[in-house]
Amino acid sequence: MAKLELQNLSKSYSAKVTPLKQLSLSVEDGEFLTLLGPSGCGKSTTLRLIAGLEPPTQGEIRIGGRDVTQSLPGERNIAMVFQSYALYPHMSVYDNIASGLKLRRVASSEIRRQISEVSLFLGLENLMQRRPGQLSGGQRQRVALARALVRRPDVFLLDEPLSNLDALLREQVRAELKQIFSQQNAPIVYVTHDQTEAMTLSSRVAVLNDGLLQQLDSPRRIYSRPANRFVAGFIGTPQMNLLHLDCNRSCAMLGQYKIPLPVGARSLSEVILGIRPEHVRLVRPGDPIVIQGEVVVVENLGMSDLLTVRVEGKPEFVRTMLSPDQSWSGKSIKLSIPPEMIHWFDAQTGNRVSDATR
Amino acid sequence: MANSARSTAPRLGLWLAVGLILLLSLAPILWQLLTSLKTTADITAIPNVYFPRQLTLEHYIDIFQRQPFLRYMLNSAFVAVVSTLLCLLIGTPAAYVLARLKLPGEQIILTGVLIVTLFPYILLFLGLLELVRNFGLANNYLALIVPYTAINLPLTILVMRSFFQQLPHELEDAARVEGYSTAQMLLQILLPLTTPALVTTGILAFIAAWNEFIFALTFITRDSMKTVPVAVAQLSGTAVFEVPYGALAAATVVGTLPLVLLVLLFQRRIVQGLTAGAVKG
Ligand SMILES: Nc1ncnc2c1ncn2[C@@H]1O[C@H](COP(=O)(O)OP(=O)(O)OP(=O)(O)O)[C@@H](O)[C@H]1O
Numbered sequence: 001m002a003k004l005e006l007q008n009l010s011k012s013y014s015a016k017v018t019p020l021k022q023l024s025l026s027v028e029d030g031e032f033l034t035l036l037g038p039s040g041c042g043k044s045t046t047l048r049l050i051a052g053l054e055p056p057t058q059g060e061i062r063i064g065g066r067d068v069t070q071s072l073p074g075e076r077n078i079a080m081v082f083q084s085y086a087l088y089p090h091m092s093v094y095d096n097i098a099s100g101l102k103l104r105r106v107a108s109s110e111i112r113r114q115i116s117e118v119s120l121f122l123g124l125e126n127l128m129q130r131r132p133g134q135l136s137g138g139q140r141q142r143v144a145l146a147r148a149l150v151r152r153p154d155v156f157l158l159d160e161p162l163s164n165l166d167a168l169l170r171e172q173v174r175a176e177l178k179q180i181f182s183q184q185n186a187p188i189v190y191v192t193h194d195q196t197e198a199m200t201l202s203s204r205v206a207v208l209n210d211g212l213l214q215q216l217d218s219p220r221r222i223y224s225r226p227a228n229r230f231v232a233g234f235i236g237t238p239q240m241n242l243l244h245l246d247c248n249r250s251c252a253m254l255g256q257y258k259i260p261l262p263v264g265a266r267s268l269s270e271v272i273l274g275i276r277p278e279h280v281r282l283v284r285p286g287d288p289i290v291i292q293g294e295v296v297v298v299e300n301l302g303m304s305d306l307l308t309v310r311v312e313g314k315p316e317f318v319r320t321m322l323s324p325d326q327s328w329s330g331k332s333i334k335l336s337i338p339p340e341m342i343h344w345f346d347a348q349t350g351n352r353v354s355d356a357t358r
Numbered sequence: 359m360a361n362s363a364r365s366t367a368p369r370l371g372l373w374l375a376v377g378l379i380l381l382l383s384l385a386p387i388l389w390q391l392l393t394s395l396k397t398t399a400d401i402t403a404i405p406n407v408y409f410p411r412q413l414t415l416e417h418y419i420d421i422f423q424r425q426p427f428l429r430y431m432l433n434s435a436f437v438a439v440v441s442t443l444l445c446l447l448i449g450t451p452a453a454y455v456l457a458r459l460k461l462p463g464e465q466i467i468l469t470g471v472l473i474v475t476l477f478p479y480i481l482l483f484l485g486l487l488e489l490v491r492n493f494g495l496a497n498n499y500l501a502l503i504v505p506y507t508a509i510n511l512p513l514t515i516l517v518m519r520s521f522f523q524q525l526p527h528e529l530e531d532a533a534r535v536e537g538y539s540t541a542q543m544l545l546q547i548l549l550p551l552t553t554p555a556l557v558t559t560g561i562l563a564f565i566a567a568w569n570e571f572i573f574a575l576t577f578i579t580r581d582s583m584k585t586v587p588v589a590v591a592q593l594s595g596t597a598v599f600e601v602p603y604g605a606l607a608a609a610t611v612v613g614t615l616p617l618v619l620l621v622l623l624f625q626r627r628i629v630q631g632l633t634a635g636a637v638k639g
């Protein structure tokens with residue numbers, strides 16, 4: 001009903017500062033889109049443009065088919081949750097939640113009904129008369145959510161709403177958020193630089209870097225088929241191994257080991273081989289790609305050990321996750337790189353090489 | 359026991375210091391208060407009489423009966439209130455703009471504002487006198503209200519600006535997204551949050567206007583229009599060479615009282631204003 005569409009949206013503050021470049025995307029009703037990217041990549045800027053707090057330099061914003069590019073923030077029927085929650089300190093929790101409805105002259109009995117519904121849902125009934133200053137961080141966060149939910153907006157915008165919470169609470173509220181927003185029938189745009197949040201909450205993820213959209217896909221595909229080198233390195237912890245390799249007659253050379261290239265990469269002289277540490281494993285008989293190396297660093301991650309292995313005959317390192325049932329440090333081990341788990345990227349452009357062979 | 363003895367000594371020193379500072383800053387006021395309550399005989403007695411042997415209100419009755427002292431106080435109040443309100447009314451929007459918008463010449467404007475505060479106030483006097491004469495403003499309260507407002511404006515702008523700067527920007531953004539118009543946002547969100555700072559700067563401006571002497575002495579000559587500081591200075595005794603110490607003291611006490619009441623009344627607000635940075639969203 002209120003699909004959100006961005007078309008060629010750009011924003012520059014000055015000739016040098018262009019935090020957003022030609023962003024086009026659309027978010028359907030009930031869809032949870034996450035903008036994910038490193039600090040300063042233009043996530044907040046995008047939200048502020050959608051909310052109308054900042055005019056775009058170029059491009060168009062449509063909500064439910066209506067062009068709102070020139071509309072005032074208040075005319076767009078958008079609810080936004082800010083990182084600092086931005087609760088009005090001089091108003092009680094009740095008045096904070098009610099403020100948007102009061103502005104729209106909703107009858108006070110109706111306001112009361114809606115607020116009691118939302119507050120029951122979020123467990124805020126007993127806090128209604130308090131001031132925001134008398135609440136804990138988690139409670140403030142829920143008040144901010146209530147203020148957004150009660151308005152039944154056409155679009156929800158959330159700017160890093162969990163970043164002010166401690167790790168334990170964050171995990172708990174994350175699950176709550178997922179439940180709350182699965183019941184909302186409006187586009188949701190969520191900003192975070194925490195990939196766990198992005199992966200767990202979203203129906204789609206837009207990875208931004210330096211103001212440019214890198215990939216727009218489901219969380220699963222972002223992880224399993226990163227569109228370029230940046231996404232490959234940004235998504236997933238521990239970070240994907242990205243090895244810069246020379247090519248020699250349709251094979252990439254990793255030290256003395258030859259790795260056959262996919263069809264699309266045969267013409268390249270250099271490629272980047274990407275393999276996630278969790279996919280590199282100890283060798284088993286019959287493995288096609290085997291490398292040998294010496295373990296130089298062992299990091300204990302709890303459920304597994306993260307090993308950094310120096311590949312024999314080459315100054316390259318490969319990181320792998322292995323079970324912590326034996327001591328690895330200093331040993332020379334043989335590792336297998338399963339060909340179906342390899343991501344190939346063009347060393348020049350950084351783009352994924354089509355892997356039509358599979 | 360040994361422990362408590364050790365901690366008593368520093369505490370004793372602390373209270374001694376507090377007492378000394380209190381004595382030092384309050385002694386003149388106390389002396390005025392006591393003088394105003396002494397009989398004339400006690401005031402002029404040699405050796406000094408420190409504590410009134412007989413309390414009297416004769417000086418207080420005196421200043422209100424022999425002079426229209428209530429009138430002077432109302433005059434002062436009018437001038438101070440109007441110039442304070444003007445100051446806040448002009449200074450606050452200016453401060454808001456300087457804090458929030460990126461103006462091209464912002465630094466220059468701020469430097470200008472700062473330099474104006476450094477300008478010796480007495481040098482303005484001759485120029486102002488000329489202006490007052492040209493515009494025929496003698497014996498008109500505008501001659502006081504306008505300069506008081508102008509003199510207090512820079513401080514108001516600077517204080518209010520730094521207050522607005524530490525107010526989280528996101529509050530205003532949130533209000534705008536919720537549909538507050540600019541006027542509604544300023545009045546319903548910003549103004550309530552700004553009250554402590556407004557009260558603090560307002561009181562400073564009020565005190566400055568209430569106590570100002572030279573302009574009030576020169577620009578206002580009609581007796582019924584005089585302000586308190588001038589009236590106090592011009593109190594005369596019954597005889598030519600008699601200095602009316604008792605009446606002077608009483609007038610000083612009465613003239614200071616409104617300021618003391620004002621500060622006490624808004625004390626909580628002032629403290630809030632000074633710690634307003636604690637508003638974390
Ligand atoms: N008002 C402004 N004037 C000039 N440059 C700005 C302004 N606001 C943001 N920028 C710049 O735009 C870029 C993107 O900022 P933005 O706030 O969108 O980053 P972000 O992706 O939200 O980062 P973070 O994760 O740190 O919040 C930054 O380089 C920032 O310096």
Ligand SMILES: [Mg+2]
Nearest residue numbers: 043044045159
């Ligand atoms: Mg941000």
